[in-house]
Structures are given as C-alpha cells and as structure tokens.
Amino acid sequence: MHEVVAVRATIPGMTTTVDPRTVFETSGADLDAARAVFEQAYEASGFLPERTERVFGYRFRTVGDQTMSFRSTRFDARMVGEVDSGDQVSVSWVTDGGGVLDVGRDELGLSPGRPVVFPTGRPYRFELADVRQSVVQLDRTFLERIAAEAYGTEPGTLVFDHTAAPGVEAVRAWNHQVQEASRIVLGNAPVSVLALADTARRTALALLTTFPHRITARQVPLPTGATGRVRSAVEYMHAAAHTPITTTDVAEHVGLSVRGLQQAFQRQIGVAPNALLRGIRLDRVRDELRAGTPTDTTVASVAVRWGFAHLGRFSAAYARRFLEYPRDTLHG
Template sequence: MSAQAPVTHRFDSRDPALIRTHLAASFGTPLRVRVGLDPPRLWQHRIDLGPVRLTQAAHCGDLHIDLAGPDALVICQAVTAPVVRTAAGERHRFAPGDVFVLAPPRHPCTVRWQAGSITTCVLDLDLLARVAGTAPAGPASPLRLAALGPAPPHLVRHWRTTTAYLREAVLGDPEAAGQPLVVGAAVRMVAAAALTVVTDAAVDDTTARDRRDAGVGTVRRALAFMERHAERNIRAADIAAAANVTPRAVQLAFRTHLDTTPMAHLRGIRLHRAHQDLLRADPERETVSRIALRWGFLSHSRFTARYRAAFGVPPSRTLYR
C-alpha cells in the first residue's frame, strides 16, 4: 500500500549491446535490436514509480526492435520520430504526435523506430486491474483493447495533459514527489487515463453477488479501515479487500448509502486530518502547502476551495488564527 519514491535513470550510449540491455529494462521484456547503416546513439531519461515507468527517449539512426511481449501495458507517443509497429497481425505507421499501444500485453511485436524522440509509459497489469475495479487481489483480468491504431485526438489530448501534469506538477516538485499520498494518487491518475485511452467502452461487470454485498455492513467495514489508515497510500482495492467484498461492491455500497465514492470519502477524511494539523501547527514552522501535500492535496487552489467549503474559512485563517 506504500507508494514508491521516484527513481530516475539517465542513459546515453552508442553501444548496441548496452542499448539493448537498457531498452529491455525499460520495456520489461527480452528484446532484440537490429541497427541500420548509421551507428546508433540512444539518449533516455526514465522515472520509475513502482508500477509505472515513464520514459523520454531519442536516438539517431534507425532501430529495429523485436520484443518478446511485455507483461505490462505500454503506451507510446511518437514525439518527433516516425514509428512502424507490427503486432497481433496488424501493421501500423505512426506519425509524430500519435499515441498508441505498443502491443496487447504479453504479445510479441516488432518496432521500427526511426531517428527522433518518443515517450513511453509502462504500467503493471495488476495496477490497471485494481484501478479499473476488476480485481481486488490476485491475477489481473485481460484488458479489452479498443484498437491498435492511433488513439483519437480527444484521447491524445487527455493523455498528454495527464502525463504532463504528472511530470511537471508532481515529479517536477521535489516536495510533492516526496509525499507518498501525492505520488500514489498520481500513479492511479495515470493508470485511469491509460484505461480511458486504450480500452473498450466501459462494461458493467457488476454481479448479483456485488449487489448483495453492497449493504451497510460493507460501508461500516470500509469506513473503519479508512479511518485507521487515512495516512497511508490506500487504494479502492485495499478498501474493498478490508471490507471483504469486490471493488464493484464497495463502489455500489457507497453510491447507494452515502451518495459518494470510497475515494471521495477518503479525501474528506484527509481534509479533516489536514484541518486538525492546521489547528495544531506552529505557523513559524509549518505552511498550508506542506500540510496539504502531506495529506495528498497537490493543488493549493483546490485544497483551499475544498477547505473553505468544509470549514467556512480558508486554511491560512486556521493556521494564522
């Protein structure tokens, strides 16, 4: 349940063997690299966030990469490099600006990456299943990929906005990047955006058992768990597991009995914990922003708006009372 602090890797090499090893680590799968007539050179900046790896990479030359099939979802964006990818019997050409899935998870593919830059995001399948609410624990359910071609423009904008926010607002702020609740929320945000970009239209997987389990007992168990662990990077799947039901059931229970979602209620608990910290804080040593970050609120303006709505005054009034 703990969020992993960001770990940064930088790479710059002309050695084909080192390039192959580094790309294999980035994609999380064995691969073979074939180079063109020009000697290759690869630059790469990768940030590991536990179940998510974000990479910005550029190279000169012409790389042909045969991948065994990542046990993950890989979303790519061709920034300045044309890319040709063959996977699952389909061949697609991607122009700069296109966003696409590298291949169905665990399926081999072949990529021709021409000179230029791309970005990739590698997401663990277990994370995606938990964010989607299809598995409280255990093996992830198969993803329903909408298509292997370029994502439509409105989803490309959504993906770019989400990943840019993660890079700039979270990872670009050392104080925010050091807060487990902030990093955990950012990881789930990117996973949710990935599901929106690449999967088929949402399917209602609610079962008869989920509906039976969506009672007040489930709500009570979930609330008790959230109150005990609000300072930890808990997810909807953790709340469901504590209540001994599926994520679908706990979502339905909160909608039915509280007209909210588990994670929205958890944010409310954390808002009240932040209020208590502000009441106890020494204004000479603490700031509103630092306390907000501690409780997972990255946006100062949103935190202020929520705080004012809940307590009738801005958080600064509480701190400097």
C-alpha cells in the same frame, strides 16, 4: 561517453522519508552499448541496430516506481526487434522520427503527435528509426484493478486494440493528464508515496478513457508467481482448454519454444505446462460430472470430450487430484 545514474532520493530534512521514485539514465555513442541498454530495459534480446545518415547517439531515461514510470528515448539510428508487453501497459508517442509496431501482423505506424498503446498480451515486432520517443508505463495488475473499480466488476484481463485511433477529445484529455502527471513524476520537488499513487491512479483512469479496450473475465485465479508470458499462457489454456490444443500450441501462442515455455513455467510457478493444462481439463471434467446425473451423463463421454482417451489413466489421474474416482463424483 557512457553515463549511468540510478538513484533513490531522500527528502531533504526528513531522513526517515524516502522519495519512492527511482531514476535511471544512460547515454552514449556506442551502438552495441545502446543495444544492450534497450534489451535490458525491455527485457528482450536479439535487437538489431543499424546506423542511418544521422550521427549516432542515444539517450534513455526512466523515472518512477513499480506502478508507473515515464520513459524518454533518443535513438539516432534504426532498430528492429521483438518485445513482449509482459506485465506492463505502455502508451507511446514520438516527437521526431517514426516506425512501425506489430510488424507483419496488425501493423501500426508511429507518427509525431499521436499517442498509441503498445500491443498487449503477446510478443510483437517493431521497427524504429531516428526517434525521439516518450512512454508512460503502468503496471498491468494495477491497471486492471483500477478498471474493476471504475466499472464495478471483478478484475479481468485488459485487452487493448492498438490499431483503434482514439478520438480528438480523448487525446486532448490524455495529453492534459500526462502533463499533470509529468510535473509530479519528473519534477525536482520531493514526492510522497501517496502523491505518486494518486498520480498513477489518475493516469490509469485517463488511459482507460482514451484507448479502446475490453475486459476478459478470468475463470479461475492465476497461479502464484505467474507473470508475463507464463500468465498469458495460463490464460490461453483456460480459454482454449475445450479445444485440442497442446503445449506446442500454447508455446506458439505466447511466442516461445516448447522448451522455453517449460523453463519459464518451472521458474515462475514450479509446474510443467502439460501438467497445468491436464489439471485444467480435469477440473472441467469434475464440473461436468457434478452438474450431471447418472441417467444422462457417463464418465467416459465426459472424459473423451475433454481429451482423455485412455480411461484407465484418466481415472487414476482424477483420483490423485480429487481423492475420489470420477464415478463417485457423478453418483455423489
């Protein structure tokens, strides 16, 4: 048996008002179908399911909108694979079964009663077996905006330490907020856009209070359309542009092949990764030339420091980008 339901409800008696929640639910007893469902749900591939002593069956349900959703999973088998947190920050807890997150790296065991935040900003491997799992997912950009408001700072990249266990009181407060939010998100009564948005905001604040994290300031705006691994790659380029990294290093950092990185960049932002990295370094050269003077700075020394060994090609690329030669910037 395999059932799928995907609905967007209209509030009774108010045909012009649409409930913002989307519901998706599927269940069955086919192992291959289950693999396809979970690969699609987590935008991944290569999951490997394997039967255990339990009679196999699965159920997956998600309710929410693009900002926040609640997911529940029953999976009576073993599953291993690799996923990327992408543009979501997720908190999970299990009531039965268990597993390991971030296999082979900063491993974290899943055990009943302990909420954990998924690794962020990079791909990670997992192993799960015979689980009853719940997940709260929040849009990463939304969460970063709430963090900026709460801390009085500019929006930056949130980096969570998934291995750090939250305190007892923090977990108690988190559980309370999840219960309150679930009444809204999972309830049968119609929900307005404003009510769902307020619930998402309260849940975001509870997540920030509960799970240890830091904020990495962004040096420059991200290219329009950059999400998931492309976003992580761009941020890594900015953070490490002063080191001799290549697109091979960038691809490895975000868990892609070089070809996969190139295809993702072209698809999302229409720029090759090596061109973006070169542009970042040209921008850094320009900043140094503007800050320097002809008496203490030379174009050649700055260019070489930022990885431009062939000064003729560097000068031409600089002129194409800034419509002036580097010597003009230095003397300007």
